[in-house]
Amino acid sequence: MLDDFLVRAGLAGIGLAVAAGPLGSFVVWRRMAYFGDATAHAAILGVALALASDLPVGLGTMAVALVMAVTVATLAARGWALDTTLGVLAHSALAFGLVAVSFVPDARVDLTAYLFGDILAVSRADLLFIWAGAAVVLGLLVWRWSALLTATLSEDLAAASGLNPDRERLILTLALAVAVAVALKIVGALLIAAMLIIPAATARSLARSPEGMAVIASVIGAASVALGLLASLRLDTPAGPSIVAAAALAFAASASLGRGR
Amino acid sequence: MSLIAAENICVRLGGAEVLHDVSIHLDAGEIVTILGPNGSGKSTLLRALLGMVPVAHGRVTRAEGLRLGYVPQKLHVDRTMPLTARRFLSLPDRHGRAETDAALARVGVPEVADRPMAGLSGGQFQRVLLARALLQRPQVLILDEPTQGLDQPGEAAFYRLIEEVRRDTGAGVLMVSHDLHVVMSASDRVICLNGHVCCEGTPRVVSNAPEYRALFGLGTQGALALYQHVHDHDHDHDHGHGHDHAHPHHHPEPSHRHEHDHA
Numbered sequence: 218m219l220d221d222f223l224v225r226a227g228l229a230g231i232g233l234a235v236a237a238g239p240l241g242s243f244v245v246w247r248r249m250a251y252f253g254d255a256t257a258h259a260a261i262l263g264v265a266l267a268l269a270s271d272l273p274v275g276l277g278t279m280a281v282a283l284v285m286a287v288t289v290a291t292l293a294a295r296g297w298a299l300d301t302t303l304g305v306l307a308h309s310a311l312a313f314g315l316v317a318v319s320f321v322p323d324a325r326v327d328l329t330a331y332l333f334g335d336i337l338a339v340s341r342a343d344l345l346f347i348w349a350g351a352a353v354v355l356g357l358l359v360w361r362w363s364a365l366l367t368a369t370l371s372e373d374l375a376a377a378s379g380l381n382p383d384r385e386r387l388i389l390t391l392a393l394a395v396a397v398a399v400a401l402k403i404v405g406a407l408l409i410a411a412m413l414i415i416p417a418a419t420a421r422s423l424a425r426s427p428e429g430m431a432v433i434a435s436v437i438g439a440a441s442v443a444l445g446l447l448a449s450l451r452l453d454t455p456a457g458p459s460i461v462a463a464a465a466l467a468f469a470a471s472a473s474l475g476r477g478r
Numbered sequence: 479m480s481l482i483a484a485e486n487i488c489v490r491l492g493g494a495e496v497l498h499d500v501s502i503h504l505d506a507g508e509i510v511t512i513l514g515p516n517g518s519g520k521s522t523l524l525r526a527l528l529g530m531v532p533v534a535h536g537r538v539t540r541a542e543g544l545r546l547g548y549v550p551q552k553l554h555v556d557r558t559m560p561l562t563a564r565r566f567l568s569l570p571d572r573h574g575r576a577e578t579d580a581a582l583a584r585v586g587v588p589e590v591a592d593r594p595m596a597g598l599s600g601g602q603f604q605r606v607l608l609a610r611a612l613l614q615r616p617q618v619l620i621l622d623e624p625t626q627g628l629d630q631p632g633e634a635a636f637y638r639l640i641e642e643v644r645r646d647t648g649a650g651v652l653m654v655s656h657d658l659h660v661v662m663s664a665s666d667r668v669i670c671l672n673g674h675v676c677c678e679g680t681p682r683v684v685s686n687a688p689e690y691r692a693l694f695g696l697g698t699q700g701a702l703a704l705y706q707h708v709h710d711h712d713h714d715h716d717h718g719h720g721h722d723h724a725h726p727h728h729h730p731e732p733s734h735r736h737e738h739d740h741a
Binding site: 248366367373375380425429430 | 525528529530546548550553554555556558559560561562565566568569570571572614620
């Protein structure tokens with residue numbers, strides 16, 4: 218069954234969607250959309266560094282994404298203007314990444330694949346990496362769920378309950394870096410943030426509890442993967458963007474539904 | 479031994495010393511109110527006691543295994559998070575439905591259990607915050623201006639509730655306020671704060687203390703206190719004029735305020 222590229226693509230996308238549901242919910246609740254963007258854009262730099270040093274691409278992207286996320290979190294904690302900082306870092310990382318990739322002598326670098334994903338070319342090894350990464354993200358979030366939720370609501374309230382808000386923030390940062398590395402192959406650096414935010418935002422108007430929102434976001438993400446792949450096959454459109462477009466349509470439908478109520 | 483205490487603490491925020499040599503303690507079953515104008519370090523003192531801001535000098539001590547209930551000054555629940563009052567009460571520790579319902583009934587808002595937090599009125603919201611604190615079965619209840627945004631009857635009702643909680647549970651209550659009126663009737667002890675402890679004692683003793691009068695004037699409400707504080711540190715200003723025509727209140731002892739500031 219895994220011999221079929223479409224099945225592998227579907228499983229890869231669903232793996233990402235399952236992890237992106239709860240993680241994306243936190244990104245929405247904490248208003249970290251741009252933060253996710255910056256981390257994702259840094260992934261291109263990770264690709265270049267990994268290729269230059271003959272390391273696995275997944276490892277390189279994860280490391281650079283983590284460095285980026287920690288940098289942004291540290292600067293924010295020191296009171297830097299977050300909007301500007303993120304704007305500078307996100308696009309600088311992307312620009313340096315694109316420049317660095319051009320130095321990699323090998324012609325095997327298909328830039329489009331890293332910018333927009335290459336889900337139809339997912340190998341068995343990729344699939345293993347994606348599901349392992351998704352399991353790590355899910356595991357982290359489930360393990361710290363209540364603490365993360367409390368710290369998201371109010372860091373003061375969390376601290377008064379004996380939790381450490383800084384640690385919870387670090388756990389989310391870590392999860393985000395792993396998710397970026399996982400999603401790079403599927404939707405590409407430019408659309409990773411979309412896979413996090415759009416399903417979660419769509420789930421908002423359908424959910425009555427934080428847990429409900431996370432689960433619904435995962436389901437919507439998985440359905441978008443299926444729909445996007447299908448459309449890609451029928452209409453011969455690029456797969457990654459088609460998945461995000463399907464999610465966006467779901468969002469539009471849920472938004473108009475929410476308004477109608 | 480006190481449940482929670484600060485000994486000679488100094489706290490610096492962004493280079494400025496917000497609290498200087500402050501000592502405070504809270505025993506079981508007493509209601510202590512910290513009173514002070516805006517910017518006097520009231521919230522910072524609470525945060526230092528809760529361990530949220532580091533102290534530069536001195537130390538904060540807590541009784542072994544102390545259970546704390548905390549009601550923050552303001553809590554913003556983002557509309558992007560679907561969160562009912564019942565779910566909120568189970569953060570971070572899960573409580574059974576019977577327990578959360580009882581807590582909501584205890585604070586007088588049993589009807590809000592299934593309503594989203596973002597849609598509650600100010601009074602309902604504060605009561606839910608209190609219910610959450612009570613679910614921790616606190617030995618110490620810390621409240622940071624818990625009645626902000628409530629109207630006067632709502633405020634009075636809220637403080638009655640606090641007194642009932644103290645009576646029923648024997649918890650020590652430490653709260654911050656700048657509302658003199660309510661504080662005077664609801665507290666066992668009042669600590670008057672303005673970067674340092676100006677004076678403390680029973681409400682009667684404090685209201686007669688010159689330091690207290692210097693900070694708040696006599697027979698006036700918070701508006702004057704705020705006004706005076708602004709001028710408190712304006713040393714270059716000529717104190718001989720410019721005050722009386724700025725507002726209608728009469729300063730009982732302007733010299734007192736000045737002396738105190740340099741003490």
